[in-house]
Structures are given as structure tokens and as C-alpha cells.
Amino acid sequence: MLRLPAFEYHRPRTVGEALELVDRYGDDAMYVAGGTDLVPNMKHRLFTPGHLVALKGIGELKGIEVKGDHLDIGAGETLSSVAAHPEVRKRFSSLADAAGHVAGPQLRNAGTIGGNVCLDTRCTYYNQTEFWRKALGYCLKKDGTVCHVTKVGKKCVAAHSADTPPALITLDGEVEVRGPGGVRTVSVSDFFVPDGIWNARREPGEIVTRIRVPLPEDGEGDEGELRTGYAKLRQRDSIDFPLLTVAVAGWIAPDGRVRKLRGVVTALGSRPRELTGWDEIAEGELLGDEVVEALAQRAHKQCRPLDNIIVDPDWRRAMVPVYVRRALEPLREAESGAGQAAA
Ligand SMILES: Cc1cc2nc3c(=O)[nH]c(=O)nc-3n(C[C@H](O)[C@H](O)[C@H](O)COP(=O)(O)OP(=O)(O)OC[C@H]3O[C@@H](n4cnc5c(N)ncnc54)[C@H](O)[C@@H]3O)c2cc1C
Ligand code: SF4
Incomplete structure (x- = not known):
């Protein structure tokens, strides 16, 4: 034990x-x-x-409500309450799905969205017992001088493995951080850095207090209707960390044509990765089979998983287009708006 x-x-x-x-x-x-x-x-x-x-008993870190032009989520809210909250489900189904697919039910009842945003990176050679790590030889991230993944590099490439940040990035979410120096706000997209040892722009003494997501315009506005999707690859569908997570958000005109599209993947490197070149493919287009395939192949080109977590990186790479297609599925459901794509 x-x-x-x-x-x-x-x-x-x-x-x-x-x-x-x-x-x-x-x-x-x-x-x-x-x-x-x-x-x-x-x-x-x-x-x-x-x-x-303990942050658990701090009332200031609680609450989920619409405040002016954004949805405001206390960092101390559990993943279960985020996943079930009617405003989250109604407005940002990808975020609700992401929170609702972290670990298993008991862990979601205890685990918080703040803890998810601040989750430590993971690696096959790091998330092991002291005995195991000592037997192999410690690594750069903890007590050692070498990286067992890259062998030669002087950089830790442990995987960012939290489910909610990709959805938050596609939605232009922000985190409020409080520390001895005061309060600051950082976009979730800028919050992460490509350093597996400490991958966040947060000093250890700082607390993530709130998460804010801007509300979309009404469907007929200039931006179009917001539709979101989320798909997660994992070993067991009941409890595991992601091997790959894809979150997408599309702003769709009343005629079904894409005005703007964003996609973010994670569990590959030390920070979530925004997929590039999607607007060039999709802007002004209907999300038909050809466009979706082009988006999936574009993502495949950009994603090169490392051997940092369990499961063959080549297979994880082959799954990228599959999960991009799945994540995009709710955006194609013209009548129903955002839906459930987590797999
Ligand atoms: C079996 C298993 C499966 C899991 N599967 C998944 C999964 O599929 N996806 C996933 O994303 N996660 C998974 N997790 C990890 C974890 O359950 C979640 O990420 C959860 O959201 C962590 O939140 P917590 O409140 O428990 O964080 P804690 O464990 O309490 O804290 C995590 C880290 O964040 C820091 N921290 C916590 N809150 C704050 C804050 N407000 N401000 C500053 N620092 C803070 C802590 O100091 C610590 O370093 C899994 C865990 C287990 C055990
Ligand atoms: S990526 Fe390398 S340095 Fe980082 S935890 Fe894994 S083995 Fe250690």
C-alpha cells in the first residue's frame, strides 16, 4: 500500500x-x-x-453564473457541477462534455475545474512510485538529469493531460489569478507554456480564482451561431486520462456556412495546441464531408505525439483525424446546434 x-x-x-x-x-x-x-x-x-x-472551504471560489457579457465559474466548483450546470450545458456544451468526461464520477465529484486547469503534466516515466523511478534512474522533471523520452534533450516534454483547457481555449476563456502581487487575468490560451516541468504562467503561490468565458452573440449576430464539439480518446471509457482530446468551436452563419472555426488538441505535448490553417479551409464553406476531411488531414499533419504517455504514439497520431471528425460532428447538426460528441 x-x-x-x-x-x-x-x-x-x-x-x-x-x-x-x-x-x-x-x-x-x-x-x-x-x-x-x-x-x-x-x-x-x-x-x-x-x-x-485547502481551497475547499473558500466561498469566494464557488459559484457559476452569467455576469454581464460572460459566464463566470468559480475555480472551486467541482467538475460534476460544471458538467451539469444548465448555463454551461446550454451555452458551451464542449466545456460541459469535457468536464463530464474527466476521470470517473467519484473523482468528478471531488475534483475541481481550478485543479483541472492547474493539473500537473503526466509522463510514463514520472507518474510512478518512488521505487520504480529510482530503479530506472530519476528524470529531469523530478530529481534527475536526463529525459527518458527524448534521451538527449534537456527539456521535459511530459503531456498536458487536462480535459477542460482545450474547450476553454476554443471559447476564448480567461483565468483570474490572485497572488501576493494582486489580481491578474490571463487568457487560457496564454496560460500554458511548452515546459513539462511547470507548464503554466502561474507562480506556485498564486491561486486560480475564477474562470470566465465570454458569451456568444445571438445566432443572427455578425459572428453567427456558436456550435461546439469535444471528443476524447482514452483506454477505458469510464475513468482514464486522455490519450488525445480535441475541442472545436465554430461560428456558423444562418445559411450553415462557417464564419470562424477553432480547434485545439491536447495530451500530445506539454501544452494544449491550437490547430492552424482551419479558417483558410472552412471560412465561407458548408461543413460538408470534403471540408471536414481537409480539416482532419490538416490536423493530422500538425500533430506528432511523443512517446511520453502510455500507448503507441503512431497509433495516437492515426487517431487525430478520427477524433477531429467526431468533434466536428455537432457543428454539422444544423437544426439542433451544439450536441454531444465525447467518445
Ligand atoms: C484515476 C484518475 C483519472 C483521471 N482522469 C482524468 C482525466 O481523464 N482528465 C483530466 O483532466 N484529469 C483527470 N484526472 C486528474 C484529476 O482528477 C482532475 O484533473 C481534477 O480536475 C483535478 O482537480 P483537483 O481539484 O482534484 O486538483 P488537486 O489534485 O487538488 O490539485 C491539482 C494541482 O493543482 C493545484 N491547484 C488546485 N486548485 C488550484 C487553484 N484554484 N489555484 C492554484 N492551484 C490549484 C494543486 O496545488 C495541485 O498542484 C484523473 C485522476 C485520477 C486519479
Ligand atoms: S518527459 Fe522526460 S523529463 Fe519529462 S517527465 Fe517524462 S521522462 Fe521525465
């Missing part, structure tokens, strides 16, 4: 108190929300903080 290292547990009631605690204990403190990722990682001795600062 894997045991947790000893730690002291703190229950602040406000974001200010949480920031003070982490300031007091410095590198020896970490935030914990649902604990669904941090606790297993602590059992593997990937993190051994002497102080855990």
Missing part, C-alpha cells in the same frame, strides 16, 4: 488567508482543492509538502 507522507492540513476561509499561509510556509506549502491529482502524486513522492493549504 502506498502511504502519504506526513503533512499539516490548513483550512483557510478566504483567498487572503490561503495566500498568507503559502507565503508563511514558502516552498514547503502547496494548495489542494479536490486532491484527486495531488494526493496520488504525494503517494508517489512526486511532491512532499509539509503543509497543505
